[in-house]
Amino acid sequence: MTDGDFLRVSDVSKWYGDEQVLDEVSFGMDRGDVTVLIGPSGSGKSTMLRCVNRLAEAQEGSITLDGEEVLSPDTDVDELRREVGMVFQSFNLFAHLSAVGNVALGPRRVLGLSEDEARERAADQLERVGLADQLDSYPAELSGGQQQRVGIARALAMEPKLMLFDEPTSALDPELIGEVLEVMRALVDEGMTMLVVTHEMSFARAVADEVVFLDDGRVVERGPPEQLFERPEKERTGRFLERIASHD
Amino acid sequence: MSVAGPLALAASDSLGALAPGTASGETPLTAAAVGSVSESIDWWLVGEPADWWFVVRNVDYLAGGVLLTVGLTVASILLGFLAGFPAGAVEVYGEGLPKRLVSTAGVVLRGTPIVVILLVMYFVIGVPQVNLGVGSISPAVSASILGLGLRSAAYQSQIFRASLSSVDDGQLEAGRSVGLSRFEAIRYVVVPQALRRSIPGFQNEFTIVLKDTSIVFAIGLAELLTRGYDLFTQETTAVLEVILFISGIYFVLTFTTNRALDYLGTRYAIPEGESA
Numbered sequence: 001m002t003d004g005d006f007l008r009v010s011d012v013s014k015w016y017g018d019e020q021v022l023d024e025v026s027f028g029m030d031r032g033d034v035t036v037l038i039g040p041s042g043s044g045k046s047t048m049l050r051c052v053n054r055l056a057e058a059q060e061g062s063i064t065l066d067g068e069e070v071l072s073p074d075t076d077v078d079e080l081r082r083e084v085g086m087v088f089q090s091f092n093l094f095a096h097l098s099a100v101g102n103v104a105l106g107p108r109r110v111l112g113l114s115e116d117e118a119r120e121r122a123a124d125q126l127e128r129v130g131l132a133d134q135l136d137s138y139p140a141e142l143s144g145g146q147q148q149r150v151g152i153a154r155a156l157a158m159e160p161k162l163m164l165f166d167e168p169t170s171a172l173d174p175e176l177i178g179e180v181l182e183v184m185r186a187l188v189d190e191g192m193t194m195l196v197v198t199h200e201m202s203f204a205r206a207v208a209d210e211v212v213f214l215d216d217g218r219v220v221e222r223g224p225p226e227q228l229f230e231r232p233e234k235e236r237t238g239r240f241l242e243r244i245a246s247h248d
Numbered sequence: 249m250s251v252a253g254p255l256a257l258a259a260s261d262s263l264g265a266l267a268p269g270t271a272s273g274e275t276p277l278t279a280a281a282v283g284s285v286s287e288s289i290d291w292w293l294v295g296e297p298a299d300w301w302f303v304v305r306n307v308d309y310l311a312g313g314v315l316l317t318v319g320l321t322v323a324s325i326l327l328g329f330l331a332g333f334p335a336g337a338v339e340v341y342g343e344g345l346p347k348r349l350v351s352t353a354g355v356v357l358r359g360t361p362i363v364v365i366l367l368v369m370y371f372v373i374g375v376p377q378v379n380l381g382v383g384s385i386s387p388a389v390s391a392s393i394l395g396l397g398l399r400s401a402a403y404q405s406q407i408f409r410a411s412l413s414s415v416d417d418g419q420l421e422a423g424r425s426v427g428l429s430r431f432e433a434i435r436y437v438v439v440p441q442a443l444r445r446s447i448p449g450f451q452n453e454f455t456i457v458l459k460d461t462s463i464v465f466a467i468g469l470a471e472l473l474t475r476g477y478d479l480f481t482q483e484t485t486a487v488l489e490v491i492l493f494i495s496g497i498y499f500v501l502t503f504t505t506n507r508a509l510d511y512l513g514t515r516y517a518i519p520e521g522e523s524a
Contacts, residue, residue, distance in 0.1 A: 055421060082427035092422035096440045096518050106426030109436060141521035158426055 004030030005064070006193060007162060012051060012061035014044075014217075021047050022058065023217040027210070031161075032191045036204040036225075039214035040240060045197045046089075048214065049164050052195065053077075053084040065162065082110055085155025089167040091147045093139040093154070099126055100135040103154045110158070125153035129183045145176030149183055156187075163187065165196040201244055205229055213237045299486040303493045306479055313472035314497055316389075320461040320471065321501075323393045325454055328400025335401060336408030341434060350405070357402035362395070363466045369395040370467040392464040400457050407449035411442040447513045454509070455502050472497060 007029040014022040021044045029035050037045040050056035052063060054070065054077050063070040070080060094102050103122035107113045113121065123135055129149040139147055148168055155163060165184065169177040181203050187194065188207045198204060204211055205225045212222040213234075221234045232238045303310075338350045357365070369375050369391040378385040385393075415438045423433030462473035470478065476494040480487040 053425060078427045078429050081425055086425040088418065088422060090418055092418035094419060094437050105436060109432055110427040138519040141519055154426065
């Protein structure tokens with residue numbers, strides 16, 4: 001398999017105290033690729049994702065984004081996060097700001113746009129995720145699906161070159177998952193580079209260029225979705241997929 | 249403020265039910281009004297009706313006390329906020345020496361009786377007179393502001409520490425995920441939410457400081473409560489009147505400020521939907 005080198009994760013290891021949560025994880029993505037991380041809970045997939053924008057610190061290995069080493073002590077993490085958008089499982093919308101305020105904060109304070117420019121950009125992004133009619137709603141006034149779409153708009157407003165999704169639909173009622181996945185599919189169609197942790201196997205099957213199966217902090221198996229889902233090479237992968245399938 | 253009030257009292261016959269009004273120069277009309285009320289109301293609770301004139305005659309003396317009470321409260325709360333808010337933030341987000349220093353100072357200030365703090369400020373440290381151009385603040389007043397203000401800072405730091413830590417970590421993380429620095433994420437994301445949550449604790453603190461200003465009598469200042477005490481020790485038949493009167497003033501002060509803070513809380517409340 002040819003590894004992409006837009007985002008290249010090489011032998012990344014991480015420990016919380018004595019407990020090793022990532023064990024020499026490696027994979028790569030090209031620009032425009034969609035890679036989906038799957039695995040049982042506690043397998044380290046969210047931690048892996050968070051190491052990419054350094055919300056978690058990997059202790060060993062290397063992560064390069066567009067040729068730049070992410071894990072170096074010299075890396076400006078604020079600069080890195082400006083270029084890497086993140087969508088959280090629990091949305092984490094700024095509770096005291098309206099939808100437009102949530103999306104405008106980064107452009108206003110980080111990119112230095114004027115109040116009006118930031119608002120305008122925020123309104124555009126909210127329209128992009130289908131929330132043009134909810135600009136002035138506060139997070140508590142929105143449904144979970146709407147909140148998560150604001151979360152996506154907030155990340156997109158920074159014009160990131162990579163988007164990280166940390167179980168974006170896991171906290172949603174089943175009937176609200178669709179609207180979020182629909183927005184994500186649209187991003188895929190636009191060519192966004194996306195690294196996604198999810199349990200939505202049909203989504204992974206439909207849009208992923210590569211699926212990485214993590215268990216116990218290790219990459220058990222990775223490959224194109226049709227191969228990994230239909231003909232998993234490792235027994236553990238098959239067992240995991242069966243367990244997931246029986247709940248679908 | 250003058251001490252004419254209590255002295256004037258000596259000249260008037262305070263025991264005469266209707267006489268003192270005219271004796272100390274109030275208009276006969278008001279005196280008559282009080283007189284007529286006295287016939288229709290049972291005065292067992294507050295004593296003789298004439299004793300209210302004692303309060304009226306000394307109202308300028310008490311007003312001076314109100315001024316000092318309000319001035320000390322406002323200055324101490326302000327100083328307490330300016331020092332207490334950063335202190336609370338250091339306790340939540342700081343580490344190492346600054347955090348240890350701040351939390352130790354807080355423990356010491358909260359653990360020391362306010363009288364002792366004032367005596368130390370006034371007699372040991374000897375806070376000097378402060379000139380403000382238009383006027384000057386006496387050493388006793390500046391020592392009081394510093395003492396009450398620092399103690400309030402120690403209490404306010406805990407109000408803000410609690411409200412800052414009550415904001416979910418995900419908020420700070422989300423702020424950082426769009427590229428805000430730690431300081432910016434705290435400033436733009438956590439602080440606005442924390443300040444809203446501090447209002448109830450701050451209302452408490454305001455009320456406590458307001459009433460605790462009376463402790464400045466320990467270094468020779470006479471604010472509202474001390475002045476009231478001065479008065480009723482001179483005119484023992486008007487004890488309840490004086491106490492009720494100054495209680496009324498304290499009530500008005502706390503009630504209005506609390507309502508103002510309530511308003512602030514409602515005005516800036518974060519809108520909530522019916523379902524979340």
